[in-house]
Amino acid sequence: MGRLDGKVAIVTGAARGMGEAEARLFAAEGARVVVADVLDEPARAVAAAIGGSAHAVHLDVSDESSWRDALAETEARFGPPDVLVNNAGVLAVTPILTADVAEFRRILDVNLVGTFIGMQVVGGAMAAAGRGSIINVSSTGGLVGQSTIGAYVASKWGVRGLTKSAAIELGPLGVRVNSLHPGGIATPMLGVVGSDVMAEPPAPGTRADDPATADVDELVSRVPLRRAGRPIEVARLALFLASDDASYCTGMEFTVDGGSVAGMDLSGRL
Numbered sequence: 277m278g279r280l281d282g283k284v285a286i287v288t289g290a291a292r293g294m295g296e297a298e299a300r301l302f303a304a305e306g307a308r309v310v311v312a313d314v315l316d317e318p319a320r321a322v323a324a325a326i327g328g329s330a331h332a333v334h335l336d337v338s339d340e341s342s343w344r345d346a347l348a349e350t351e352a353r354f355g356p357p358d359v360l361v362n363n364a365g366v367l368a369v370t371p372i373l374t375a376d377v378a379e380f381r382r383i384l385d386v387n388l389v390g391t392f393i394g395m396q397v398v399g400g401a402m403a404a405a406g407r408g409s410i411i412n413v414s415s416t417g418g419l420v421g422q423s424t425i426g427a428y429v430a431s432k433w434g435v436r437g438l439t440k441s442a443a444i445e446l447g448p449l450g451v452r453v454n455s456l457h458p459g460g461i462a463t464p465m466l467g468v469v470g471s472d473v474m475a476e477p478p479a480p481g482t483r484a485d486d487p488a489t490a491d492v493d494e495l496v497s498r499v500p501l502r503r504a505g506r507p508i509e510v511a512r513l514a515l516f517l518a519s520d521d522a523s524y525c526t527g528m529e530f531t532v533d534g535g536s537v538a539g540m541d542l543s544g545r546l
């Protein structure tokens with residue numbers, strides 16, 4: 277018995293990184309999965325690797341008609357969606373004093389407006405069916421401030437707030453909406469390319485075998501768990517929220533960050 281048996285899931289930004297891990301894990305747990313991305317060839321490769329329970333769809337999350345086409349293709353192929361992971365996102369350096377305003381708007385358009393349109397289009401179909409789970413991927417940058425990436429942080433705080441409004445509006449219609457807040461995760465967004473997204477994390481106190489993750493583990497080395505997260509660790513939390521195990525969870529933040537927002541580590545400094 278899989279934890280998503282009989283469910284249809286749409287995962288955006290699923291051509292690589294965390295979205296790929298979510299698509300693969302959801303399919304392994306019995307879901308039929310739509311691998312939605314602007315990167316058509318990598319999305320097709322992910323769907324082909326999963327097999328008949330996956331289908332790649334072109335989706336630009338910032339474009340409303342693209343969402344309507346993706347929903348229609350999902351319904352035609354697999355039936356009405358039960359799960360939506362609004363995972364697609366972009367990161368750019370946007371210091372307050374020097375950031376380009378057009379770049380600031382681009383980040384909001386993909387990360388925040390894209391999440392909004394996804395909830396409106398797919399959430400509408402879920403509400404009509406009287407059931408569904410939406411997982412909006414925010415960030416620890418949606419819980420605290422982070423310097424140099426203000427547009428990204430603003431977009432992820434927006435996703436967190438929007439999630440709460442959506443949970444209140446859609447809860448009576450049978451649709452749960454939660455936000456997921458990863459810390460630093462070893463994906464292409466942080467420069468990790470060619471790593472297996474289903475690879476298990478290194479055991480506590482050991483170093484990763486995969487040289488591709490060395491830089492990001494170093495970047496994130498001051499968090500309590502002393503390493504970056506792995507895509508599969510985020511996918512397991514998304515799986516919980518997608519499944520009926522989370523049947524009474526809505527409107528809330530779920531963090532998977534190695535303890536990074538727990539507080540300051542003062543040991544050895546006082």
Ligand SMILES: NC(=O)c1ccc[n+]([C@@H]2O[C@H](COP(=O)([O-])OP(=O)(O)OC[C@H]3O[C@@H](n4cnc5c(N)ncnc54)[C@H](O)[C@@H]3O)[C@@H](O)[C@H]2O)c1
Nearest residue numbers: 289293294314336337363364365415458460461463464465
């Ligand atoms: N990697 C991290 O440390 C980290 C931390 C916190 C939150 N996040 C968030 O997690 C999510 C996944 O990030 P990741 O690290 O796997 O990134 P990634 O860059 O590896 O993957 C992101 C995917 O989104 C797709 N995408 C970008 N713009 C799109 C658009 N307009 N329409 C459809 N797809 C689009 C990309 O093509 C890519 O396949 C993002 O929302 C990101 O902001 C990442």
